[in-house]
Amino acid sequence: MTVIQEFVQVRKTEEVVTKKRSQAHEVWRRLKKNRLAIAGMLILILLLFIAVFADVIAPYPYAKQNYDEVLQPPNLKHLAGTDEFGRDILSRIIYGSRISLQIGFISLTVGALVGCILGSIAGFFGGVIDNVIMRFMDILHSIPRVILAIAIAASLGAGITSALIAVAVGSIPNFARVVRAATMTVRDQDFVEAARAIGASTSRIIVKHILPNILAPIIVQATLGVGTSILLAASLSFLGLGIQPPVPEWGAMLSSSRTYMRDNPYMVIAPGIAIMLTVLALNLFGDGLRDALDPKLKK
Amino acid sequence: MLKYAFRRIMAMIPVLIGISLVIFTLLYFTPGDPARMMLGDLATEAEVQALRDEMGLNDGFAVRYFRYMGDLLKGDLGTSYVSKLPVTEEIMSRLPVTVLVAFLVMIFAVLIGVPAGIISAVKQYTWVDSIVRVLSLLGITMPAFWLALLLVLLLAVNLGWLPASGLYGPKYYILPVISISAVSIATIARTTRSSMLEVIRSDYMRTAKAKGQSPRVIIFKHALTNALIPILTIVGIQFANGLGGAVVNEQVFAIPGLGKMMVDAIKARNYPLVQGSVLTLALLQSMVNLGVDLLYASVDPRIRSQYVIKKKVHMKETPVTAVLANTGELDGGLK
Numbered sequence: 001m002t003v004i005q006e007f008v009q010v011r012k013t014e015e016v017v018t019k020k021r022s023q024a025h026e027v028w029r030r031l032k033k034n035r036l037a038i039a040g041m042l043i044l045i046l047l048l049f050i051a052v053f054a055d056v057i058a059p060y061p062y063a064k065q066n067y068d069e070v071l072q073p074p075n076l077k078h079l080a081g082t083d084e085f086g087r088d089i090l091s092r093i094i095y096g097s098r099i100s101l102q103i104g105f106i107s108l109t110v111g112a113l114v115g116c117i118l119g120s121i122a123g124f125f126g127g128v129i130d131n132v133i134m135r136f137m138d139i140l141h142s143i144p145r146v147i148l149a150i151a152i153a154a155s156l157g158a159g160i161t162s163a164l165i166a167v168a169v170g171s172i173p174n175f176a177r178v179v180r181a182a183t184m185t186v187r188d189q190d191f192v193e194a195a196r197a198i199g200a201s202t203s204r205i206i207v208k209h210i211l212p213n214i215l216a217p218i219i220v221q222a223t224l225g226v227g228t229s230i231l232l233a234a235s236l237s238f239l240g241l242g243i244q245p246p247v248p249e250w251g252a253m254l255s256s257s258r259t260y261m262r263d264n265p266y267m268v269i270a271p272g273i274a275i276m277l278t279v280l281a282l283n284l285f286g287d288g289l290r291d292a293l294d295p296k297l298k299k
Numbered sequence: 300m301l302k303y304a305f306r307r308i309m310a311m312i313p314v315l316i317g318i319s320l321v322i323f324t325l326l327y328f329t330p331g332d333p334a335r336m337m338l339g340d341l342a343t344e345a346e347v348q349a350l351r352d353e354m355g356l357n358d359g360f361a362v363r364y365f366r367y368m369g370d371l372l373k374g375d376l377g378t379s380y381v382s383k384l385p386v387t388e389e390i391m392s393r394l395p396v397t398v399l400v401a402f403l404v405m406i407f408a409v410l411i412g413v414p415a416g417i418i419s420a421v422k423q424y425t426w427v428d429s430i431v432r433v434l435s436l437l438g439i440t441m442p443a444f445w446l447a448l449l450l451v452l453l454l455a456v457n458l459g460w461l462p463a464s465g466l467y468g469p470k471y472y473i474l475p476v477i478s479i480s481a482v483s484i485a486t487i488a489r490t491t492r493s494s495m496l497e498v499i500r501s502d503y504m505r506t507a508k509a510k511g512q513s514p515r516v517i518i519f520k521h522a523l524t525n526a527l528i529p530i531l532t533i534v535g536i537q538f539a540n541g542l543g544g545a546v547v548n549e550q551v552f553a554i555p556g557l558g559k560m561m562v563d564a565i566k567a568r569n570y571p572l573v574q575g576s577v578l579t580l581a582l583l584q585s586m587v588n589l590g591v592d593l594l595y596a597s598v599d600p601r602i603r604s605q606y607v608i609k610k611k612v613h614m615k616e617t618p619v620t621a622v623l624a625n626t627g628e629l630d631g632g633l634k
Contacts, residue, residue, distance in 0.1 A: 139317035142588075143581045144543025147561075151577055154565040155325040231442055235547050238444050239562050254445060258551075265452050272445035279440040 030292040037288020043281035051097040058091035062248045071264050080270040083253075084260055089267065092248035093274050099249045100278060103160070104230040107168040111229075112222050114168075115175025120206050122176065123183025134180065137173040145170040149232055153241040163242040167229045178221050182214035216293040223286035227279040234275050250275050304593055311585055318581045319371065322574055323364050331568045332356075337380050376578070377571030381564075386575040390557065394579065396466065397549070397556035401541035403476045408483035409534055415484070416491025416530075420499060421518060431488055438485025447478035447551040464553040475552045479545060483537035490533040494526040501525075528595050535591030539584040 031037055050057060059079075066086035074081045080089040122133040140148065149166040156162030186192065187210065195209050234251030236242030243249040245256060250271040257267035334350040335342070351357050355366065370377065376386035419431035451474065455463035462471050498504065499522055507517045546558030553559070561576035563569075 135313065136317065138314050139321060142314050142318055142585050143321070143577065144539065144584050146543045146546055147577055147580050150546065150562070150565065151322060151325050151573070154573065155329040157330060227440065234442055235444065238442075238547060239550060241562070241565065251442075251444075254442075254448065258448065261448065261452060262456055265456075268445070268448050268452060272442065272449070275445065276437075276441050279442075280436065283436065283440055 027289075027292045031288055034288040034291065036284045037292070040281040040284025040286075040288065043277065044285055047097055047101065047278055047281065050094055051101050054095050054098055058088075058094040060088040060091040062092045062095040063087065063246050064091075071260060071267075073264065073266050081264070081266045083257070083267060089253075089270050092253060093250070093270050096248040096250045096253065096271070096274065097278070099160070099243060099247060100230050100233065100275070103164055103167060103233040103243075104226040104278075104282075107164045107229050107233070108171060108222055108226045110164070110168040111171030111225070112175050112218065115172040116179045116211070116218060118172070119176035119179030120183045120210060123180035124187055124202070124206055124210065126184075130180070133176070137176045140169065141173040146232065146235060149236055150239070150241055153236050158241060158244045160243055160247070163233050163236055166236060166242075167232050170232070171225050171229060174225065175218065175221060178217045179214060182217055183210055186210055186213050220286060220290040220293060223282060223289050227282035227286070230275065230282070231279055300597060303596055307589055307592055311589060314585065315582065316368075318585075319368065319578060320364065322577050322581075323367060324360075326570045326574055327360060327363070329568075329570065333380055333568065333570060336568050371578075376575040379564075379572045380569045381567055381572075386571050389560065389572060390575050390579050393555060393557045393560045396554060397542060397545055397558060398583075400472065400475060400479065400545055400549075400554065400556065401538060403472060404480040404483060404541045404545075405534065405538045407476055408480040408487055408537060411480075412484040412487030413491050413530065416488040417495055417518065417523065419488065419492045420495035421514075423496065431492070435485035435488045438481045439489070441481065443478055443482055444547045444551050446481050447474070447548050450474050450478055451551070464551075466552075466554050471552075475548055475554060478551075479541060479548050483541060486537060487530065487533055491526070491530050494529040495522055498522045498526045531595050532591060535587055535594075539587040542580055542583050542587075 031041075064087060066082070069078070069082050069086045071084060072078055072082040072086075078088050078090065080093065083089055083092070118133050118137070122130040143151075148170050152166035152169055153162050156165060183206075192205060192209055195205050200208070233242055234249070234254075237244075237249045237251035238255045240252075240255060243252055245252055253271040254268060257264075257271070261268045332347070332351075334347045334354060334356060338347055338350060355363060358366075367377070374387060376390070378384070379386055379389055382389065415431050415435075419428045422428050451463045454461045454474065461474050463474070465471055504517065504521060507521050512521075543558075545554075545556060546562060548554070549556045549559040550562055557576050557580065561573055561580075564572035564576065
């Protein structure tokens with residue numbers, strides 16, 4: 001075997017190995033190295049497990065009132081104590097994970113979906129369409145997000161659906177911006193031109209060719225955005241504009257504990273830790289994912 | 300520079316009109332009859348109808364919006380349903396408190412966040428860096444209102460060092476400022492750190508070191524001045540967030556600011572006041588963003604020229620968002 005033949009052989013083997021290792025595999029390999037991100041992911045999996053199996057895990061039903069055990073500090077029977085109606089705080093926290101994760105993920109999905117559609121249309125077409133869409137995004141972006149959420153929640157009335165919408169709308173501009181910028185960088189590339197040349201429709205080009213190529217920034221924005229959405233929903237409930245009692249939402253629990261916290265400080269601790277842990281896990285995982293998806297960004 | 304400033308200000312006008320339309324639409328569709336609210340349950344239907352006519356509530360959406368905008372141009376934001384005072388007057392009485400708190404928060408956050416970020420970057424991978432990173436992560440993930448409750452419990456209820464609520468003197472500002480600024484300190488420290496790290500690795504830093512300059516000169520003269528733009532941006536954003544985010548904490552500490560007034564007005568269905576407060580807060584945020592843009596356009600001529608080029612290729616994003624997208628802090632620090 002000549003040197004050239006040997007070289008060609010080695011190159012061929014290398015190519016096969018590289019092809020086998022898909023992009024997802026590569027991302028996972030990089031993510032695995034980041035211990036903090038893995039810790040965040042494990043906490044998230046645990047939280048999802050708790051949310052799904054809340055009925056089995058929670059020691060008591062979340063709305064069960066027991067006037068013989070009102071405002072009890074943490075004890076063996078009630079590990080996180082009881083509230084002003086004698087309800088078990090730990091059980092409420094466990095059920096609350098359902099609400100918070102639901103709001104976080106659904107609102108973000110809705111926001112991401114709308115943002116991606118608007119952003120990709122704006123980026124792909126440019127011109128007047130781009131101008132109209134992005135000026136509207138500018139308007140939404142100029143209203144402080146908490147204030148926008150409060151105004152929407154006030155307009156729609158309290159409840160889970162209105163909290164979902166209130167949180168979702170504020171996240172649209174960020175997605176639209178990220179997707180628009182990414183679309184603009186890929187829209188003039190050869191593979192899009194090729195797709196157009198074989199007669200693919202605009203919607204097909206956007207969905208099949210452009211979106212898969214700009215997925216990384218969307219995923220990162222989404223993971224980091226869920227934490228923000230959960231915090232925002234908790235703030236709304238804390239103000240009494242989001243989810244209403246007796247639904248066990250963490251922010252609403254903190255709000256109602258304010259009246260009793262002077263003599264029962266334990267009431268303030270558990271819901272706060274629950275919010276913080278969830279957002280922390282999402283941030284750690286999101287940061288890790290960003291580094292794994294785009295190592296260039298790693299600092 | 301003047302041309303740039305003029306363009307940016309002109310670009311703000313349609314956005315502000317848009318904001319007014321969005322807020323007006325939201326509140327237009329809000330359930331509840333303001334006339335019934337004002338007259339109470341005992342009023343007859345005829346009386347309510349008469350008041351509705353008088354207030355122009357029976358007119359169509361477009362008529363009401365244009366009337367509102369016409370009044371707005373004259374500086375009239377309507378009349379509060381509850382106090383019967385002009386909304387402008389009510390807002391002006393509360394605005395200074397919110398702005399002062401946001402200002403104190405910003406100063407406090409910069410005084411702690413920037414040095415913490417610099418130290419963390421200079422001493423990368425040491426225990427100081429680890430502490431700063433852990434604390435800033437906690438600051439970002441901790442709900443501001445929870446931190447506020449914990450501080451009240453510890454410093455006001457248990458130790459009795461500071462007052463828990465109200466705003467009657469300098470002492471009363473300490474707890475709100477600390478709890479609102481936690482997230483800003485964390486975000487500023489993180490941005491300063493990453494921005495400094497990027498600069499520290501550049502060639503001219505090595506040259507400065509090779510010239511034998513002292514570490515102090517290298518850090519403050521060479522590194523910090525070049526790392527300033529992302530830091531400046533994040534400080535501006537945090538100031539704007541402080542204005543909006545204060546809504547929740549004003550509630551916790553019973554601070555008589557714009558945020559508390561807005562939430563109370565929502566609960567009382569006092570919509571002219573809600574509308575006015577939201578518009579004022581949005582206007583303030585836009586002005587802060589504009590201020591930051593102008594500030595670093597004057598610091599960095601590249602941004603001015605970038606704006607001109609951007610316009611040509613239909614990329615009208617403001618430098619604030621452009622820089623934010625680069626630092627990955629687009630969504631950071633929202634509370």
